[in-house]
Structure formats: C-alpha cells, structure tokens
Amino acid sequence: MTLFLEFRNLRSDQINMRIFFLSIGLITLLHGAFVSGEEFCGDAKVVSGTTCSNLVVFFQLKECGGPETERAKVLCEKEGPKAVLRKENGTFFIPLREISPGVWTLVGSLRKYPKDWNPGTKSASPIIVLKTPTEKDMVSEASILEVGGQFRFRIEENQKRDFQSVTGFSSLRMRTTFQFRPHPNVDFLVMPQASHVLGEPQLSPSTSAANGFEGLSGVSRDPRLSFHQAFGQLKVGKSGKVVLGRQIFSYGEEVLVGASDWENPGRSFDGIRFRFENEALWWDLFTTKLWDSNSQNSGKGDKDFHGAYFSWNHPESGLRLEPYVFFLRDHLSSLRESYTAGFFSSFLLAGLEVKTEASGQWGARVGQQVWGELGSSEVFGNKLRISADGFWASEDFNPLFPSLHHLLGWADVLGRRNLAGLGLTIGWSGLEGLELQMRGLHFLRVNTEAPPYASDGSTSLSFSSNRAQDLGSELDLRAEISLFSSTRLQSGAAIFLR
Numbered sequence: 202m203t204l205f206l207e208f209r210n211l212r213s214d215q216i217n218m219r220i221f222f223l224s225i226g227l228i229t230l231l232h233g234a235f236v237s238g239e240e241f242c243g244d245a246k247v248v249s250g251t252t253c254s255n256l257v258v259f260f261q262l263k264e265c266g267g268p269e270t271e272r273a274k275v276l277c278e279k280e281g282p283k284a285v286l287r288k289e290n291g292t293f294f295i296p297l298r299e300i301s302p303g304v305w306t307l308v309g310s311l312r313k314y315p316k317d318w319n320p321g322t323k324s325a326s327p328i329i330v331l332k333t334p335t336e337k338d339m340v341s342e343a344s345i346l347e348v349g350g351q352f353r354f355r356i357e358e359n360q361k362r363d364f365q366s367v368t369g370f371s372s373l374r375m376r377t378t379f380q381f382r383p384h385p386n387v388d389f390l391v392m393p394q395a396s397h398v399l400g401e402p403q404l405s406p407s408t409s410a411a412n413g414f415e416g417l418s419g420v421s422r423d424p425r426l427s428f429h430q431a432f433g434q435l436k437v438g439k440s441g442k443v444v445l446g447r448q449i450f451s452y453g454e455e456v457l458v459g460a461s462d463w464e465n466p467g468r469s470f471d472g473i474r475f476r477f478e479n480e481a482l483w484w485d486l487f488t489t490k491l492w493d494s495n496s497q498n499s500g501k502g503d504k505d506f507h508g509a510y511f512s513w514n515h516p517e518s519g520l521r522l523e524p525y526v527f528f529l530r531d532h533l534s535s536l537r538e539s540y541t542a543g544f545f546s547s548f549l550l551a552g553l554e555v556k557t558e559a560s561g562q563w564g565a566r567v568g569q570q571v572w573g574e575l576g577s578s579e580v581f582g583n584k585l586r587i588s589a590d591g592f593w594a595s596e597d598f599n600p601l602f603p604s605l606h607h608l609l610g611w612a613d614v615l616g617r618r619n620l621a622g623l624g625l626t627i628g629w630s631g632l633e634g635l636e637l638q639m640r641g642l643h644f645l646r647v648n649t650e651a652p653p654y655a656s657d658g659s660t661s662l663s664f665s666s667n668r669a670q671d672l673g674s675e676l677d678l679r680a681e682i683s684l685f686s687s688t689r690l691q692s693g694a695a696i697f698l699r
Contacts, residue, residue, distance in 0.1 A: 242313040251303040253277035258284040345382040392430035453545035459604030484511040502532025539564040568598030586628040593621040596651040611677040612695035618654040634683035644672040673699030
C-alpha cells in the first residue's frame with residue numbers, strides 16, 4: 202500500500218528580461234503590466250505534444266467568465282510559440298517555451314486582453330529593462346534571460362519493499378531554470394536541483410568510519426545540490442539544432458525512454474543530440490555517456506546509450522507515427538550490446554484516442570514488448586474520461602529507461618519485464634479546480650519459470666519464489682486540487698493486492 206500527499210508549484214511567473222546592450226541611452230524600468238487592458242486570469246495546462254505543431258494546450262477560464270475548459274490554438278511563430286483563445290469577453294494568451302528538445306512549458310501566467318487584441322502586439326513581461334538605441338545601435342541583438350522554477354514537497358508511506366515493512370518519508374525537490382539567449386541561434390540552459398529525503402543520512406566513504414553514514418540535516422554543509430539540466434543549444438539553418446550537455450529525453454508515452462519525473466531526482470542524460478524539425482516531421486540523433494570508466498583511472502569499459510528517433514504527424518487527422526532504433530553498449534556487465542527497434546503511434550478512431558507501441562530487441566538479449574491504450578476523447582462535456590490499456594513484455598526484455606509510474610501503477614511495485622496485464626482508468630473534472638482519477642490494474646507473469654521483476658529491475662520481490670502466473674491487482678486513487686494559478690495539491694493512495 203502506498204499513500205502520498207504532494208504539493209507542487211508547477212511553474213512560477215517567470216521573469217523575462219530583455220537587455221539591449223548599447224553604449225549610451227536612457228534607462229527605463231517597466232514593472233508589471235503595461236499593455237492597456239491586460240490582466241492575469243485563469244489557468245493553462247500543456248496536455249501533450251513534443252513539437253510546436255502537435256502541442257495540445259487547454260485553458261481553464263471559469264473564473265474569467267469563460268468556459269470551464271477549452272482547447273487553445275497554438276501559434277508557431279518565429280519569435281516564439283504561443284497559445285491563444287479568442288472569446289466574446291476577451292482574448293486569452295500565454296507564451297510557450299521548449300526547455301529541452303520535446304519538453305515544453307508555459308511561460309508566466311495566463312493573460313486576458315480585450316477581444317480585438319492581436320497576439321503580435323508587444324506583451325508585458327514582469328521585468329523589462331530597455332535602453333534607448335541610437336541609429337548605429339539598431340543592429341544590436343537582444344539578449345534574453347528567462348528565470349523559472351518548480352517546487353515539490355511529498356509525504357509518502359508504503360510497503361512495496363516486502364509488503365510488510367512500512368517505509369515512510371518526506372521529500373522535497375526544487376528546481377530553478379535559467380535560460381540565456383545571447384543570439385537568436387544560441388541558447389544556454391542551466392537547471393540547478395535540490396532533491397532529497399528529509400533527514401536521510403548519506404553514505405560518506407571519506408569519514409573516519411569507512412563507508413559510514415552521516416546526517417545532512419542540521420549540519421553546516423549540503424552536498425545534495427546538483428544540475429538536473431545544463432546544456433548549450435545551437436540552431437543550424439532553419440530546421441536543425443544541436444544540444445550538448447545534460448538534458449531530459451522524453452519519447453512517446455515514455456514506455457522505454459522518459460524523464461521519470463515522479464521519482465524525486467528525475468532522470469536526465471549526459472550527451473549530444475541533433476534534432477531536425479519542420480511543420481510535420483522531426484527526428485533526433487543522440488549519443489550519451491552513462492558511465493565513464495576512464496575519467497580517473499584506466500577502466501575495463503564504458504556504458505553508452507545511442508539512438509535515432511523519428512516522428513511524423515498529420516495535423517488534420519491527428520495521426521502520429523514514431524519509429525525508433527536504440528543501441529545500448531554496456532561493457533560494465535554481461536549485457537554487452539543490445540539493440541532495440543520499434544514504433545509509437547497515436548490516432549483518433551470514431552472519437553476514441555488510440556495509442557500503441559511495440560518494440561523488439563536483439564543482440565546479447567532478445568525480447569519484445571507491446572503496449573496500447575484506448576481512451577475516450579470526450580464524455581459528458583469533457584468532464585469524464587475513460588481509458589483502457591494493455592501491456593506485455595517477454596521475460597528477457599530490457600525496459601531501458603522508462604517512466605513507469607503513470608503506466609504500471611502508482612504503487613511502483615512491478616517493472617516492464619516478464620509482465621503482462623490490463624488497466625482501466627476513469628478520470629473526472631466536474632468541479633472547478635478539482636481532478637479525480639481512479640485506476641485499476643491486473644498483473645500476470647508471462648513465463649512462470651522466470652521471476653517477476655520490480656520497478657528497479659531487481660528480483661527481490663517477496664512472491665518471486667513461487668511459480669504462480671497471477672501476480673496481483675492494484676487500485677489507485679488520486680485527487681488533484683488547483684489551489685491557485687500554477688500551484689496544485691495532489692493526494693492519493695495505491696493498494697496492491699496479491
């Protein structure tokens with residue numbers, strides 16, 4: 202059984218700072234809204250999408266005199282994408298930003314303007330610094346610094362280790378994003394992250410007691426600050442970009458490669474990624490270093506992860522096709538080299554949203570996996586959504602780097618290997634600012650002669666010694682309340698029955 206309570210600030214009102222580097226001029230500080238008729242009202246949410254052309258953004262406008270939930274139009278413009286919805290009582294607008302290839306966020310808060318306002322009009326930023334240019338300086342380029350952040354606090358109690366011992370903890374995670382754009386073709390992003398379990402001791406080999414633990418709370422140092430992302434991005438031509446450094450990868454529904462954002466630290470990769478994209482097509486080529494054995498001393502081998510991922514979408518029909526090939530080169534273990542090829546697809550069928558993914562592996566390990574989901578796009582005025590999903594993975598399948606929490610249950614007991622099952626999800630958003638979700642799953646073992654695998658890939662589960670095909674069922678309950686703009690409270694429970 203798993204219980205959790207989570208407080209999240211999904212995004213802060215970001216600071217957009219434009220500084221024109223000129224030699225002489227009058228400095229003017231404009232703070233707050235300066236476009237006539239502008240006000241902050243309602244909330245917005247990125248529902249899905251990896252490129253500007255297939256982003257899905259919904260606005261919640263009940264407090265602004267508009268509809269409770271309605272899909273906005275995403276404008277992919279040269280100066281930056283934006284989501285816009287024009288209603289009788291005004292025009293609602295919010296910019297979007299790609300903080301990592303394929304990962305999008307909203308910039309600031311949802312704004313309301315007069316009905317005849319044009320999104321091309323210069324919009325307000327919380328802080329803007331301007332210098333009056335001379336004729337000579339008109340060729341100078343603007344430098345933009347964007348600052349954003351996220352805070353999350355979670356209380357959790359579970360018995361997933363052996364279904365008997367109770368584990369309880371409180372964790373926090375805070376991320377701050379600094380994105381600097383000295384030139385329209387150059388971006389730098391740094392995302393420091395403080396992530397730890399409150400009061401948890403850390404193993405410190407350098408202490409007098411070899412491999413001893415020492416506390417981190419109440420001491421005069423904090424070694425837990427790290428960088429979740431830190432990369433430079435260079436645009437190449439009109440359609441290409443190169444991203445070099447520590448970055449998030451998120452492909453499809455994250456069945457095989459994802460950010461694993463439920464885990465407190467999350468997941469990111471050290472590597473190089475090249476992306477080409479146009480209106481209907483994008484593709485990634487990447488290489489990452491997972492483990493370097495030669496950075497300090499001569500080692501026996503490194504661990505690398507490479508891949509090519511392609512995505513094509515048909516804007517009118519909503520069809521997405523995404524084939525891929527991954528190569529895991531692991532000279533640290535007996536796995537050695539493993540290849541994975543497959544595809545992800547999504548489309549609409551008679552008002553239903555269909556998502557599928559299938560993968561095959563060969564090399565040192567041979568395996569297969571299939572996943573699919575069938576969901577209602579609108580029931581009872583888009584307040585109720587029902588979806589059913591199924592999954593199957595062979596006993597030798599390597600699940601790579603998935604996000605399991607939203608796919609295999611909130612209890613986080615089982616991993617995608619030697620596993621099959623069915624799931625049913627019912628979501629309801631009938632009250633303003635409140636979302637309820639109930640999810641049920643049933644798990645089966647594919648090969649009864651092989652053990653079931655935990656979400657971390659181990660076989661230490663308490664029922665792994667028997668040969669039963671039926672592994673158990675899970676029931677998840679979740680409630681999410683919007684406290685105010687960009688801040689939400691989430692609570693729930695997950696019960697695994699076997």
